[in-house]
Amino acid sequence: MTALASRAAPAKATRVRRLPAMKVAPYLWVLPAVALFAIFKIYPIVWSFWLSLFRTDGALQTFAGAANYQRLVADPLFWTALRNTGVILVVQVPLMLAVAVALAVALNSPLLRFRGFIRLGFFLPMITGLVAYGLLFAVLLNPQSGLVNWVLGLAGIPPVPWLTDTLWARIALGLALTWHYTGYNAVIFLSRLQALPKDLYDAAAVDGAGGWHRFRHVTVPGLRPVILLTLVMSTIGTLQLFDEPYVLTNGGPDNSTLTVGLYLYNNGFRYLDFGYASAIAYALAVIIGILGIVQFRVLGERT
């Protein structure tokens, strides 16, 4: 017994010593990332939910339960913001993605020269900073002295009240968004196009399919997974839309370009009503979650 035990013991001891070392190392490696994630993502998410249950009355933070959520349902401005965001989602996102697909197909063409340069040109808006972007469009669209109205004037078209008329402000916002994000989506489509097997096109050509038929029956089905990806990403991005209305229109005129993201910001950082802003954030998260699931269900199953 003792001999057995003494023989087994060292073996066991080395195993015990070694195992933790092997197991701890990976955790140590991921620890910084996990810690950062916890501090900058999980903590704010949890804290924001906690905040959403409080009402800020002057210096007093009073527990209010679901009061902020009830207030949200009865708040006409929240519904206006949601409706504005919905309009962009339904009108601008499909248009932008269609343009991006067309652009990707064009950029993929071997007939095109300086392809790299042109691709860069379309992608550049994506990395333009918020301030530069806002200034650029404010200058371009200025009703009195803007370049766009000047060019329209050359064609004999009267000045367009960009940014000052409720309908035109929405259109201006859509144009800015399209300028900013189309190239980004086109690059995603492009990478997928380049992964599509050339044989399929050859086979389709042998079967007598023309350009349009090849696009419809080879390119589009091939792109479906990235269409789903860009659609979901654009939906999330649109629902959180903030930069463009913030710099271009300040949500105006008369709240025609107020988005949920901007309304959230206003409530938190202009009106200092952090409880209510948190409730808006949570309502938004739920809406995004539901829309995401629906999109995956509808488009994902056919992939």
Place this chain on the structure above:
Amino acid sequence: MAHLDRRRFLQLGALAAAGGALSACGGGGSGAAGGTGKITVWSWQGPAAMMKQLVPAFEKAFPAIKVDVQDIGNPAIWDKITAGLAAGGQGLADVLHIGVDYLPAYVEKFPDGLADLVPLGAGKHKTAFAQGMWETVSRDGKVYALPWEANSAGFYYRADLFEKAGVDVETLQTWDEVIEAGIKLKEKTGVQLLGIDKPASQADSANLFQMLLQLQDSFYFDMQGNVTLDTPQAVTALTIIKKLNDAGLVADMAGGWNTMISSIKKGSVAVQAMPTWFGGIIEETVPAEQGKWKVRLPPAVVPGGKVSATVNSTHLAVAGTSEDKAAAYAFAEFVLTRPENQVAIYKGKGIAPALMKAYDDPVFHEASEFFSGQKKGEVFLDALKQPSYVTNYSADYPRALKAVTDAQSKVLLKGADPATVLKEAADLVGQQTGRKVLR
């Protein structure tokens, strides 16, 4: 939260950088004897420039204190102070320049965000400032800032254009008469009377509306904090704006400040209904138009009504987290309670002091060459001496302002009825804030 997070991240990054700079600066000084060190001051454009000029004199008087005045820019400074206060005072400067429209919100929402200045000795200046100023900066026996500017409502106008139109502006008694004069002016010169940021592209597009309210001793909230946007006074004010607009007298100043400045340069409007400090801006913008401009107090809203109102004010506060509140207070006191410094600031940028003693200086009683030989300082001094209605901005001012500018946009862009849109605005503010709406 992708969009928002990035912005917040950038802001926090900027704060962290500022905080880093602060602690780096403070490091050397805090070890020095007497607990004195380096203090930082946040302000914007003109006032920041003037404070920078006062720093050498201050450091001579207080050799142990080093001052770093930073021009954060307006409106950027409000986001920055708000973010700092929300972060428990992290990264804030020691001295903060705060407008009356933000002060109540900061005091109410961040109880320890701003230091009480009474223990530092602020009490002795209680009667030194223009009427209503001390009430504006104090609450429940505490004093949260020292008053700097007291801006009275003003009416700057292009005398040469009105002369061409055959209108004597000095005789205009009421805003109804202003509208008639504006119609004549437009017929004769083609120039519109005044400008408003019709789509409310910037937050402060309701300046004229507010002034018309304050001339009637009224505002968005009464002293008890009730919403007073659905009152006869408010309807009267917005109706005047609608009449001006319907007569084609209102130029669209979409784009806010920059558009307004370019309208002055182009001479596309004849009147700037702006407070005291704006005279300095006009002088700086169009120095060549010397002698073409004049200024008076605004006409009354109703016949025989008030023509003076303290439309806004700014203040210097000390951050609650400041490591050296005494030094910070010493600087604020130096800038704001010594008449010679306020006089110097007035000479530099035309910023009107709340400190009444400053007005003993001859500069306020001199004829201004730019303003056609008028004694511009006395025009506004007369207004400051009048009994002043203390405006309750309340913590919910930003929310009410948004509702008001939306209502005004509806009137100016779609011809909506003032009474209807103000009723809607009042209800909205009531719903959003839980405050009672007075009718």
